[in-house]
Amino acid sequence: xxxxxxxxxxxxxxxxxxxxxxxxxxxxxxxxxxxxxxxxxxxxxxxxxxxxxxxxxxxxxxxxxxxxxxxxxxxxxxxxxxxxxxxxxxxxxxxxxxxxxxxxxxxxxxxxxxxxxxxxxxxxxxxxxxxxxxxxxxxxxxxxxxxxxxxxxxxxxxxxxxxxxxxxxxxxxxxxxxxxxxxxxxxxxxxxxxxxxxxxxxxxxxxxxxxxxxxxxxxxxxxxxxxxxxxxxxxxxxxxxxxxxxxxxxxxxxxxxxxxxxxxxxxxxxxxxxxxxxxxxxxxxxxxxxxxxxxxxxxxxxxxxxxxxxxxxxxxxxxxxxxxxxxxxxxxxxxxxxxxx
Amino acid sequence: xxxxxxxxxxxxxxxxxxxxxxxxxxxxxxxxxxxxxxxxxxxxxxxxxxxxxxxxxxxxxxxxxxxxxxxxxxxxxxxxxxxxxxxxxxxxxxxxxxxxxxxxxxxxxxxxxxxxxxxxxxxxxxxxxxxxxxxxxxxxxxxxxxxxxxxxxxxxxxxxxxxxxxxxxxxxxxxxxxxxxxxxxxxxxxxxxxxxxxxxxxxxxxxxxxxxxxxxxxxxxxxxxxxxxxxxxxxxxxxxxxxxxxxxxxxxxxxxxxxxxxxxxxxxxxxxxxxxxxxxxxxxxxxxxxxxxxxxxxxxxxxxxxxxxxxxxxxxxxxxxxxxxxxxxxxxxxxxxxxxxxxxxxxxxxxxxxxxxx
Numbered sequence: 267x268x269x270x271x272x273x274x275x276x277x278x279x280x281x282x283x284x285x286x287x288x289x290x291x292x293x294x295x296x297x298x299x300x301x302x303x304x305x306x307x308x309x310x311x312x313x314x315x316x317x318x319x320x321x322x323x324x325x326x327x328x329x330x331x332x333x334x335x336x337x338x339x340x341x342x343x344x345x346x347x348x349x350x351x352x353x354x355x356x357x358x359x360x361x362x363x364x365x366x367x368x369x370x371x372x373x374x375x376x377x378x379x380x381x382x383x384x385x386x387x388x389x390x391x392x393x394x395x396x397x398x399x400x401x402x403x404x405x406x407x408x409x410x411x412x413x414x415x416x417x418x419x420x421x422x423x424x425x426x427x428x429x430x431x432x433x434x435x436x437x438x439x440x441x442x443x444x445x446x447x448x449x450x451x452x453x454x455x456x457x458x459x460x461x462x463x464x465x466x467x468x469x470x471x472x473x474x475x476x477x478x479x480x481x482x483x484x485x486x487x488x489x490x491x492x493x494x495x496x497x498x499x500x501x502x503x504x505x506x507x508x509x510x511x512x513x514x515x516x517x518x519x520x521x522x523x524x525x526x527x528x529x530x531x532x533x534x535x536x537x538x539x540x541x542x543x544x545x546x547x548x549x550x551x552x553x554x555x556x557x558x559x560x561x562x563x564x565x566x567x568x569x570x571x572x573x574x575x576x577x578x579x580x581x582x583x584x585x586x587x588x589x590x591x592x593x594x595x596x597x598x599x600x601x602x603x604x605x606x607x
Numbered sequence: 608x609x610x611x612x613x614x615x616x617x618x619x620x621x622x623x624x625x626x627x628x629x630x631x632x633x634x635x636x637x638x639x640x641x642x643x644x645x646x647x648x649x650x651x652x653x654x655x656x657x658x659x660x661x662x663x664x665x666x667x668x669x670x671x672x673x674x675x676x677x678x679x680x681x682x683x684x685x686x687x688x689x690x691x692x693x694x695x696x697x698x699x700x701x702x703x704x705x706x707x708x709x710x711x712x713x714x715x716x717x718x719x720x721x722x723x724x725x726x727x728x729x730x731x732x733x734x735x736x737x738x739x740x741x742x743x744x745x746x747x748x749x750x751x752x753x754x755x756x757x758x759x760x761x762x763x764x765x766x767x768x769x770x771x772x773x774x775x776x777x778x779x780x781x782x783x784x785x786x787x788x789x790x791x792x793x794x795x796x797x798x799x800x801x802x803x804x805x806x807x808x809x810x811x812x813x814x815x816x817x818x819x820x821x822x823x824x825x826x827x828x829x830x831x832x833x834x835x836x837x838x839x840x841x842x843x844x845x846x847x848x849x850x851x852x853x854x855x856x857x858x859x860x861x862x863x864x865x866x867x868x869x870x871x872x873x874x875x876x877x878x879x880x881x882x883x884x885x886x887x888x889x890x891x892x893x894x895x896x897x898x899x900x901x902x903x904x905x906x907x908x909x910x911x912x913x914x915x916x917x918x919x920x921x922x923x924x925x926x927x928x929x930x931x932x933x934x935x936x937x938x939x940x941x942x943x944x945x946x947x948x949x950x951x952x953x954x955x956x957x958x959x960x961x962x963x964x965x
Binding site (some may be wrong): 267277280281284285287288292293295296311404405407408409410411412415416417419420423424425474509541544546548549552553561563566567570572575576578579582583586587590 | 792793795796797799800801803804805807808809810811812813814884888892895896897898911914915918919920921925926929932934939940943945947948951
């Protein structure tokens with residue numbers, strides 16, 4: 267176990283190094299004046315762009331530039347994001363909790379629905395539930411998230427006015443910005459409860475429902491499929507047959523014997539699901555005008571705010587690498603067969 | 608040449624079935640000549656009409672001539688649906704100049720004609736069967752020509768990704784050792800990004816255009832192909848027939864091209880079929896974010912982007928502008944659904960172990 271994790275950990279800096287090389291190589295396509303943006307920490311410096319090009323050696327050989335750039339990145343100086351008029355690091359800190367909240371509100375229903383539907387489909391193989399879950403999974407997979415999002419907006423905002431876009435309604439937003447409201451975590455629903463403001467909690471929940479529902483719909487299919495096939499495999503094992511032969515109730519066999527083992531790949535998949543959600547937020551936050559990190563990334567790309575885009579991308583890549591690592595470790599932890607190899 | 612002979616042999620052996628296909632093609636042609644409006648349009652775009660006839664003949668021949676593939680496919684009604692959808696979209700793409708003739712003054716058929724510059728979308732009416740978007744781009748025209756864009760984008764992306772994937776994955780799998788280690792670590796780096804995020808970055812850096820979208824998605828997709836081929840080659844490499852070929856004095860290149868790749872190609876087909884849909888979704892997503900085709904270019908994602916401000920209708924009529932979202936959304940949905948169904952069918956047919964597994 268320890269050597270397995272150690273080996274995975276040793277790969278981590280290698281991948282991180284590769285990620286910085288890739289981003290840096292992409293940046294080489296740009297004019298030095300645009301690249302100099304990465305070294306700017308406040309808007310007044312924009313006037314002295316030539317001096318900055320000189321100062322940071324953007325006219326020097328590539329490997330020197332890479333070293334300079336890497337040093338700045340390691341010191342947390344990711345540049346100035348012109349699209350939101352904040353330093354990139356501050357923008358990440360400002361936007362990430364919002365996205366984290368959305369991800370959590372999508373993650374819980376995904377896990378519950380995915381495991382429940384996948385188990386039901388496997389237990390009732392080739393019955394109505396199974397066919398229905400197949401139809402749902404393939405149609406959710408075939409309709410792009412932005413069409414789903416717009417449809418949900420059309421029906422639940424346009425027709426019923428249940429799930430408005432944005433993060434808070436105007437009066438709630440004013441209250442949150444006032445001195446009466448303390449921000450403890452950055453997660454709006456948690457903060458509202460900590461402040462004892464139930465109406466803000468429900469207001470935030472209403473705004474979360476649309477994007478969370480969309481994220482759930484586009485991401486749940488994979489989990490259903492994996493749970494189902496893993497459950498089918500577990501159901502065909504000898505110990506399940508033995509338990510059945512002993513006369514245990516089918517429900518007990520299904521949940522206690524089969525599902526416990528079937529959930530190993532599902533647990534692993536859960537951390538990859540979070541990574542998938544981070545991919546989805548770019549589109550979905552843009553549609554629902556939800557002020558998270560994904561909307562910032564998309565907005566920065568539209569505004570050609572290169573430091574913003576690269577900072578966003580590196581941050582997401584770091585999360586993805588950590589998510590993959592967590593998946594590997596959990597896999598080894600829950601399945602002894604892996605770590606003994 | 609040998610494949611052509613085999614095909615002719617097949618056709619000769621199934622003369623009656625092939626005759627039926629030819630009759631169908633002839634009937635379609637005749638129908639085209641009988642209806643004057645269709646005849647005029649066909650006369651203006653004879654090339655498209657010819658291509659369409661070829662397509663009908665080809666699909667009919669494929670479907671009618673019995674093979675292991677079609678026999679298995681017929682057992683699964685969903686795969687027939689997928690196949691029909693794909694044929695339908697290819698037919699729409701081929702027939703685009705006939706279904707939606709570009710106005711005589713247009714310099715590029717991919718630019719959607721505008722009727723005036725009114726800001727508010729207008730519903731379906733005569734001359735505009737799917738209605739018009741804001742600034743009066745014709746939705747029907749955009750969807751028909753957008754089919755060509757969708758097919759072009761996904762085929763080009765898969766071609767680029769597959770070529771890079773085959774070369775690097777082949778090298779890694781066949782030679783192993785240090786080459787393998789280096790190439791796999793490179794794929795690790797690319798897979799450290801969620802696909803859409805990396806694509807957004809690449810497009811943002813290279814500049815927004817449809818070509819750059821294709822480059823970006825290919826950059827995101829090649830590692831999947833490289834890993835797949837590498838894995839397959841690792842399993843095929845040790846087989847007896849590869850050893851036999853080597854003993855007979857075949858070189859590395861010959862072994863890879865003649866023995867290893869043909870035996871590792873099926874999973875590749877499954878992946879690329881499922882990818883056709885996925886790529887269209889990613890390309891549309893980038894266009895939707897405003898990073899892709901210019902406004903007015905026939906592209907489904909661009910059309911949906913135009914619908915964004917018209918989700919909420921007028922007071923008392925919440926679905927007043929339904930057509931600006933529903934028609935392009937349905938086009939993407941059916942296209943991707945077709946490829947997904949076909950990909951699942953490929954997987955069931957080509958990999959018996961997975962049959963019924965998902």
